[in-house]
Amino acid sequence: xxxxxxxxxxxxxxxxxxKQQKIERTTQRKKVAVDxxxxxANRGEIFGLLGPNxxxxxxxxxxxxxxxxxxxxxxxxDGYSVVNEEEEVRSRIAFLTSELKLEDFFTPNYLFxxxxxxxxxxxxxxxxxxxxxxxxxxxxxFAEVKVQNLSTGMKQKASIVISLAHNxxxxxxxxxxxxxxxxxxxxxxxxxxxxxxxxxxxxxSTHIFSLVEKLCDRVGIIIDGRMTHCDTLDAIRDxxxxxxxxxxxxxxxxxxxx
Amino acid sequence: MRKQGNVWTIVRKEFARFFGDRSLLFTAVIMPxxxxxxxxxxxxxxxxxxxxxxxxxxxxxxxxxxxxxxxGDFDSIPFQLVTEGFNAVALIGDSLADKEKNLIYxxxxxxxDSLIAAYDPMGGEAAPxxxxxxxxxxxxxxxxxxxxxxxxxxxxxxRNNMFDINAQNPESEETEETFDxxxxxxxxxxxxxxxxxxxxxxxxxxxxMAVAPTAIAGEKERGTIATLLVTPMRxxxxxxxxxxxxxxxxxxxxxxxxxxxxxxxxxxxNGDGVDIDFAIPYxxxxxxxxxxxxxxxxxxxxxxxxxxxxxxxxxxxxxTLVLPLMLLVMFVGFTPMLGGDAxxxxxxxxxxxxxxxxxxxxxxxxxxxxxxxxxxxVANIAYTAIAVFVLTRMFNSEKVMFGK
Numbered sequence: 001x002x003x004x005x006x007x008x009x010x011x012x013x014x015x016x017x018x019k020q021q022k023i024e025r026t027t028q029r030k031k032v033a034v035d036x037x038x039x040x041a042n043r044g045e046i047f048g049l050l051g052p053n054x055x056x057x058x059x060x061x062x063x064x065x066x067x068x069x070x071x072x073x074x075x076x077x078d079g080y081s082v083v084n085e086e087e088e089v090r091s092r093i094a095f096l097t098s099e100l101k102l103e104d105f106f107t108p109n110y111l112f113x114x115x116x117x118x119x120x121x122x123x124x125x126x127x128x129x130x131x132x133x134x135x136x137x138x139x140x141x142f143a144e145v146k147v148q149n150l151s152t153g154m155k156q157k158a159s160i161v162i163s164l165a166h167n168x169x170x171x172x173x174x175x176x177x178x179x180x181x182x183x184x185x186x187x188x189x190x191x192x193x194x195x196x197x198x199x200x201x202x203x204x205s206t207h208i209f210s211l212v213e214k215l216c217d218r219v220g221i222i223i224d225g226r227m228t229h230c231d232t233l234d235a236i237r238d239x240x241x242x243x244x245x246x247x248x249x250x251x252x253x254x255x256x257x258x
Numbered sequence: 259m260r261k262q263g264n265v266w267t268i269v270r271k272e273f274a275r276f277f278g279d280r281s282l283l284f285t286a287v288i289m290p291x292x293x294x295x296x297x298x299x300x301x302x303x304x305x306x307x308x309x310x311x312x313x314x315x316x317x318x319x320x321x322x323x324x325x326x327x328x329x330g331d332f333d334s335i336p337f338q339l340v341t342e343g344f345n346a347v348a349l350i351g352d353s354l355a356d357k358e359k360n361l362i363y364x365x366x367x368x369x370x371d372s373l374i375a376a377y378d379p380m381g382g383e384a385a386p387x388x389x390x391x392x393x394x395x396x397x398x399x400x401x402x403x404x405x406x407x408x409x410x411x412x413x414x415x416x417r418n419n420m421f422d423i424n425a426q427n428p429e430s431e432e433t434e435e436t437f438d439x440x441x442x443x444x445x446x447x448x449x450x451x452x453x454x455x456x457x458x459x460x461x462x463x464x465x466x467m468a469v470a471p472t473a474i475a476g477e478k479e480r481g482t483i484a485t486l487l488v489t490p491m492r493x494x495x496x497x498x499x500x501x502x503x504x505x506x507x508x509x510x511x512x513x514x515x516x517x518x519x520x521x522x523x524x525x526x527x528n529g530d531g532v533d534i535d536f537a538i539p540y541x542x543x544x545x546x547x548x549x550x551x552x553x554x555x556x557x558x559x560x561x562x563x564x565x566x567x568x569x570x571x572x573x574x575x576x577x578t579l580v581l582p583l584m585l586l587v588m589f590v591g592f593t594p595m596l597g598g599d600a601x602x603x604x605x606x607x608x609x610x611x612x613x614x615x616x617x618x619x620x621x622x623x624x625x626x627x628x629x630x631x632x633x634x635x636v637a638n639i640a641y642t643a644i645a646v647f648v649l650t651r652m653f654n655s656e657k658v659m660f661g662k
Contacts, residue, residue, distance in 0.1 A: 065488050068656040091490035100488065101481035118489040163485075
């Protein structure tokens with residue numbers, strides 16, 4: 001298999017504000033979000049990061065998207081380091097998360113052109129790519145409608161299409177179906193499967209077992225910032241349902257701590 | 259009871275919000291008092307200083323044909339008195355026009371005492387006329403003029419209006435005689451040099467405030483800046499792009515306001531009955547200098563507001579953070595009104611905002627110092643470059659961009 005992503009021993013610790021300490025109900029000033037995490041992903045596969053809320057999935061993906069830097073360790077995407085070659089990394093990835101929003105004032109049509117330009121997509125290719133993507137997601141009819149007037153599902157679709165304007169090889173997707181209605185969620189999962197067929201690598205985080213079972217080739221289980229298991233879906237399941245296996249692992253890890 | 263309870267709950271919440279926010283507390287409670295104290299202290303100091311200067315008596319009162327009846331009184335005026343050995347023509351023609359020379363020239367008709375003794379108000383002849391030439395652009399000259407004029411008017415009233423002061427001769431076919439030797443452009447320049455820098459600074463700042471917080475803190479608040487940060491664009495490109503575009507918007511906003519002032523000024527001045535034959539006396543090069551100063555000033559303003567907006571988590575808190583800067587800019591805009599000359603030391607033109615105000619004031623009042631304006635523009639561009647560097651670092655900082 002052709003390895004496209006190698007994560008080596010990344011760690012990230014956040015300093016909590018007093019407000020955050022109250023929310024987290026802790027007196028500790030530091031919170032270890034990711035602890036010495038390592039894994040690899042191959043070209044043309046969907047790799048799922050599975051874990052409960054606060055396990056460190058989003059932090060890991062934000063490090064891969066170069067939005068934040070790891071305190072230690074590094075990740076190499078398609079030959080480029082997230083620590084030292086951020087711009088190269090960013091030109092090769094699409095990062096999709098509900099945190100990232102589109103400017104309400106603009107239309108999908110305008111924003112597609114804008115982001116394609118920022119990614120350096122040749123002008124000649126933009127129109128055709130936009131036509132194909134807009135048709136694929138059914139937003140061609142809404143191309144000239146301002147984002148503020150789109151439905152939530154349509155906004156999410158527009159967001160996906162626009163973030164893929166530069167046709168990246170690696171797609172990093174944080175909670176892909178969060179907050180989506182069933183129809184939009186289905187469109188998204190079908191699209192991810194289609195992307196895999198096109199040879200794209202998809203790294204996604206989720207806590208939805210059915211999504212992992214449906215889509216992922218390989219899975220990493222993160223609990224309290226540490227990667228406890230990382231293998232193919234079948235090897236992780238070990239003959240059980242993913243949900244049952246996950247709770248078994250979770251109990252073992254948490255029980256071991258207690 | 260329930261209503262009162264709700265009211266109290268709301269009041270407590272608002273109190274907690276207000277007194278729990280140190281920056282809001284400083285801006286809303288401490289800052290206004292502090293600023294008023296500073297402004298009023300400075301104004302008072304300048305007024306006192308100007309009086310001290312006047313009392314120090316560099317002003318000279320030149321008098322021709324001083325009547326014996328007034329000699330004793332004129333000897334006691336708090337100005338240097340000169341009654342002989344001067345060239346009256348040179349005084350009127352040249353010296354009085356120079357506002358830096360603190361002097362007035364009083365011309366009594368020859369044999370003034372005899373003339374007023376013989377004057378019959380019912381006779382139809384013109385009363386003896388005392389001419390006082392002065393320069394209203396010079397504070398000292400104006401003070402001496404008002405002192406002597408008030409004194410003579412009081413003296414005249416006690417003698418049944420037996421003479422006139424600065425009367426025009428109705429029978430003369432010559433043009434009206436001018437007693438105020440102030441240059442009209444100087445007068446206008448004096449007014450505009452005090453008024454325009456303050457107005458322009460406030461208008462430009464308002465323009466910057468209208469666009470910068472929304473474009474940076476607003477993007478953070480809406481989550482759209484993170485979308486930009488995952489593109490391969492350099493952070494420095496984002497910083498420069500933001501500052502340049504915002505500066506353009508702010509400049510347009512300021513320009514619109516500036517045009518509004520220019521167009522409405524003649525009406526405003528004439529409407530107030532100010533005796534100015536209004537014609538804007540500035541040349542194209544004056545306007546170009548102003549434009550250079552304005553552009554560089556807007557760059558600094560937008561840079562500062564952008565940095566503060568990047569620190570803020572939303573537009574509202576950006577407004578709170580920017581408010582002290584706005585008050586500071588307003589205060590600096592008022593400095594030409596506090597009196598005193600433009601700073602001679604060129605290093606003073608390295609102080610942001612103050613340099614812009616003084617440079618604009620110098621152009622508007624026709625006291626252009628090209629070196630000072632050059633330093634102002636270069637310093638402002640240098641500060642903008644530093645701000646771009648700082649903003650780039652802030653865009654790179656996860657604590658600033660994504661800190662909760």
